[in-house]
Amino acid sequence: MDTFLRQLHDELGQDVVYSAAQDIEPWLSDWRGIYKGQAQAVLRPRNTAQVAQALRLCQAHGMPVVPRGGNTGLCGAATPDGSPRNVVISLDRMNSIRALDTIANTLVADAGCILGDLRRAAAEAGRMLPLSLAAEDSSQIGGNLSTNAGGVNVLRYGMARELVLGIEAVLPSGEVFNGLHTLRKDNTGYDLKQLFIGAEGTLGIITGVALRLQPQMHERAVVLAAVESAQQALEFFRLLFGVCGPRLQAFEFFTDACLDLVLAHAEGVQVPFGQRHPAYVLVELADTADAEGLQALLEKCMEQALEQELCLDAVVSSSLAQLQSLWRLREDISEAQRADGPHLKHDISLPIERIPEFMESAAQRVQQAEPGCRPYIFGHFGDGNLHYNLSRPAGADKSWAAEHEHAVADVVFDEVMAYGGSISAEHGIGQLKRGAFLRCKDPVALELMRGIKQLFDPGNIMNPGKVL
Amino acid sequence: MDTFLRQLHDELGQDVVYSAAQDIEPWLSDWRGIYKGQAQAVLRPRNTAQVAQALRLCQAHGMPVVPRGGNTGLCGAATPDGSPRNVVISLDRMNSIRALDTIANTLVADAGCILGDLRRAAAEAGRMLPLSLAAEDSSQIGGNLSTNAGGVNVLRYGMARELVLGIEAVLPSGEVFNGLHTLRKDNTGYDLKQLFIGAEGTLGIITGVALRLQPQMHERAVVLAAVESAQQALEFFRLLFGVCGPRLQAFEFFTDACLDLVLAHAEGVQVPFGQRHPAYVLVELADTADAEGLQALLEKCMEQALEQELCLDAVVSSSLAQLQSLWRLREDISEAQRADGPHLKHDISLPIERIPEFMESAAQRVQQAEPGCRPYIFGHFGDGNLHYNLSRPAGADKSWAAEHEHAVADVVFDEVMAYGGSISAEHGIGQLKRGAFLRCKDPVALELMRGIKQLFDPGNIMNPGKVL
Incomplete structure (x- = not known):
């Protein structure tokens, strides 16, 4: 066993560190089996202090870190890349509710709590946690915030971001950003917690969350x-x-x-x-x-x-x-589209009032590029969010989707940009859209993001190959 | 006229640059007359390009810049400090509504628009802009966002931050951060606009805003x-x-x-x-x-x-x-408390469920420190926001408030911190609370904020002496 692994064992304990091939195998791919990577170890810390110790060691040894929530993402953000040096840190054992208050209407929880469990805890207390999505019974709240999840109630309650009152996160240095408060109003400097939301684990690891609750809708x-x-x-x-x-x-x-x-x-x-x-x-x-x-x-x-x-x-x-x-x-x-066979999904958003124009123009471009392909367009219209999905032309081979993925995405994303939209509405960037993101994003914004990444993670150990 | 002023005149035009003492005098103090500073020039640009030119020149010459909205703040954030080199940039001429859409329920406006004007424009279109506060008929929307204003509807609609869909801002380099979109969902990287909200002009100048509108409540x-x-x-x-x-x-x-x-x-x-x-x-x-x-x-x-x-x-x-x-x-x-004479205001927030404990404990501490002083406690309870105001003891001289300001603030803020609250709920830091902020804020957070300040404003020209 090398020095690094031995130190992990010594400091975190045997039961936190997994490094045998058969033990780490289940942590190397995403739930759909699209992404697959490598790692030298999987850590399953029990508390924030252990996450901090783990990150301090990884930083000291320059080991890349891949934070892992419930593994329900669609962009490969929680799957390690091909480096055998990766260390996966899973939050699954940090699953306690720290506080629930029905006067303040707040819920404070470990990042590894399952979203569905939190929703049920709120409901039992006569309140509602309005973040709701298909994967809620396996996704973890830390992952939900790291991807700024959307779901079915965004029209009324906003994205995950808008439900967050506070965040506790461990920085790559092992320092703890202690922003886990439940205040509704706090105008003391820059709102740092916002940076961790939607960062897909590239700036640190969210270990605790404070959320606002809503009244139950009967x-x-x-x-x-x-x-x-x-x-x-x-x-x-x-x-x-x-x-x-x-x-x-x-x-x-x-x-x-x-x-x-x-x-x-x-x-x-x-x-x-x-x-x-x-x-x-x-x-x-x-x-x-x-x-x-x-x-x-x-x-x-x-x-x-x-x-x-x-x-x-x-x-x-x-x-x-x-x-x-x-x-x-x-x-x-x-589900019906899955039954119909492999197809191309595009989770996009647009200025709401421009959706009709976009749909008309995109239909033409797509048909020019891929004659006969079948569009299935649906989504959260009230949020400007379209699932702009395309299935193979009648009679085409099922391999069509895989073969045309990048070319079709280029056409769709170019149209999205032309109408002032976003190439990722609610699913994030991860590995999947990294190329498109770097190509489409405003260069001034991209430069600031790189600066922020460098500031938070000067050793560039956090989730390499994702987002930036 | 020195080189810098001549360049400003040449590039921006005479009618944008004011440097005569009598012309700049009105821009050197806050509306309450509590803060007073100096400046070499006041600029009143007409568009984003002129703001960019101005900042480029200021950065090239290392001149400190003080962004100025409607001058309705309570913490001195828009008042220059004592340096005669300051350049005040007022947004008052940038006051056009760029777009208002009642399908998307969005309002896009120049940062210099008066909040009350935007509220009326929304109402005329059958919608509501739910940011409402006492100073709304003179405050500018750019300033409202720079201070993350609160007001009377926070309980329902949140702080100014929660109404913002997009921001256009000029960086100290003169580059334009073009985040002025109206998308409800956009998960493409870090949410940079959040940093400008509540930054009190220390990271750049907000020049345009995109806000969400709500249904009218009849x-x-x-x-x-x-x-x-x-x-x-x-x-x-x-x-x-x-x-x-x-x-x-x-x-x-x-x-x-x-x-x-x-x-x-x-x-x-x-x-x-x-x-x-x-x-x-x-x-x-x-x-x-x-x-x-x-x-x-x-x-x-x-x-x-x-x-x-x-x-x-x-x-x-x-x-x-x-x-x-x-x-x-x-x-x-x-108003009644003003009529009663000078007093000490503390705009604080607390975890809502802890307000009663806090009130009891703080009352004891305050009476120990300042026997006989008269507390007048009111505020937005549903947001955890108290106006914890203290008037002089019966019979004390009116100079009591000024003489005891700092000592009393220390007592109140220590109690606030002990109960997990915030020393600035909705009014910000500015000059007023800078010392208390630097003393009370978590050191890890403070260090990250300093890094962000350095990243956005490496020349440290933006609003010196405010916040950080």
Whole structure:
């Protein structure tokens, strides 16, 4: 055993340090099996002090460090690169709730807590942690913040960033940034915690988080509206936003092609309209109480929408079962597309008002570049976030996706940039989009980011090959 | 005229550069006349390019730069220090709205726009810009963001930071950081705009802002509740938060002593209770529509509060006039205290659930240090933000405040730190709290802030003597 490993063992204890090949194997790839790397050791510290010790040693020996949360990311940010010197630091054993307060409406937790566990703890206390996403029962809150996760409630509650009151993080030097407070107001200097949010582990390791909680929403009301175009969907959104105000919590869009896909691949789904339409919008309102008032508001709003010709048809859910079956039409799209075979995903965002223009222009560019490819466009329209997914042309081989990945991404991202959008809405950069990020990002911003990276991590040990 | 001034004149034009003593005099002090400095020139650029040119020249000549917004700050951050080399750059001529969109609900504006003008523009378009504060008709939005302003709606909408979608800023080098987008989701690297928010002009000059808008709230309902203690106020808050949820937009606390002061100094105010109580809480709900539903919700909630003994008595407003007269009891406190004579203000914040403990402990410490001094405690309880103000002991000379300022601040701030609070909730650091900030801030955080300052402003020309 070499000096470095021996020191890790001595300082952290045997039960924290894993270095046998069979022990570290499970930590070397992402959950989808797309990325695969190497490492000399996996550390599973039990507390912040051990994370600090580990980083101090890694820095002293110049060993690259890969922080690991629940491994649910889509960009390979938590998978080591090819260097056999990597040290993976997993937060999975740091999974205690440190405090939950229903007066201050705050939750303080170790970074390794599972998001779903935190959501349940909040609910048991009569509060809501409004970060919710498909992987919530395996993703860790530290990873959620490191990627500034989005999810289904962003329209109402914002990205993960907006839920954060405080962060505790260990710097590569082993020093602890102790910003784990729960204050709503603190104007004392630069807001350093913001830098760790979305940094994908390139500046340090988040070890503790303080989050704000919201009131529980006991009542929901849903409408599925048919629209003739993205532009009509947006005009409809304008009405809803003004009328339903603080209750609006989802505004999801999908094209008729997406519905086709769901009907072809999912069991027991039904189209609630007598005829098909070009696209659909699913709207959800929620409130603390008064189911009838909420339903009445939504129905009144839909009357106005139909009167003003902001939609073609609409179905308001009248039962929980119907509400859930309407949601399935939107939620089953990803699964249906997977069943259809390999395809290209683009998690992009745009200035909301420019989405229709973008969709028209991008459709042309994509068809020019890849004639016959099939677009499946859906997403969080109210946030300007599109899942701009492309499947292989009818009759093409399944290898199409892998072969055209980079060329198609270039076309899509160039269009995104031309319309002032972002090439990563909610999934981050990681390994996947690093090249595109370095190509597309404003050079002044990139230079400042490099300076910040250098300031926080002068030895360049934190998550090499990711983001910058 | 020396080389530097001549170059400014040549590059920016005569009408942008002021250097005659009588022309620059009005720009050398703060609005309260507490701070006073010197400068060699005042620049009033008309666009971002001119700000960039000005900063390039200042950096080349090593001239200190003091950015100036509406001059409504309370900490002297926009007042030059004593150096005759200072160059004040005022944003007052950059006051155009660049875009307002009611689909995306976004407002893009020059940094020199007056906050009140932006609020009115949003309202005319059927939307609301929820940043609202006493100085809104003279403060500039760039200054609001540079100080991360708070105000009366923080409980519902957050600090200024949470309203910001994008920022355009000129770095000391003259380079433009072009982060002026309106995206809701953008996970491409570190969120640099966060650093300019609350930096008080020490990292660059904000020249443009992109803000999110909210739906207009057409209906309001207010209750004034009497409570026996801060702890009871917080228990009452817990109920309100869960029941009224997204409608809750103010939870203001003040002691009976504050009410005394208002009754002594303000005209035509009335106490709505038959007897006096130890303290009071003013609650406001607001919604897009349905005045009756809102009123009914508040009344139902107050029934529960009285039943559960979470307050002693309560008056729900039944008319706009009554609503306004209830608000006066809270809003007139500052003016009444001014009328009472010089006093010491402390804009502090605390973990909300610890406010009662803090108040008890701080009262003892303050009385030990300054026997007989009169505390007037009020503030945005729901945000953990107290205005912890102290007036001279009965019979003491009016010079008491000035003579005891630093000693009292030390006592108050030590208590704040002991309870995990912040010595500046919403007013910032500026010149006023620089010493206390450097003394109280975590050393690891301070070191990172110094590194960031050095990275953005290697020549150390931006707003010297402020914050760091």
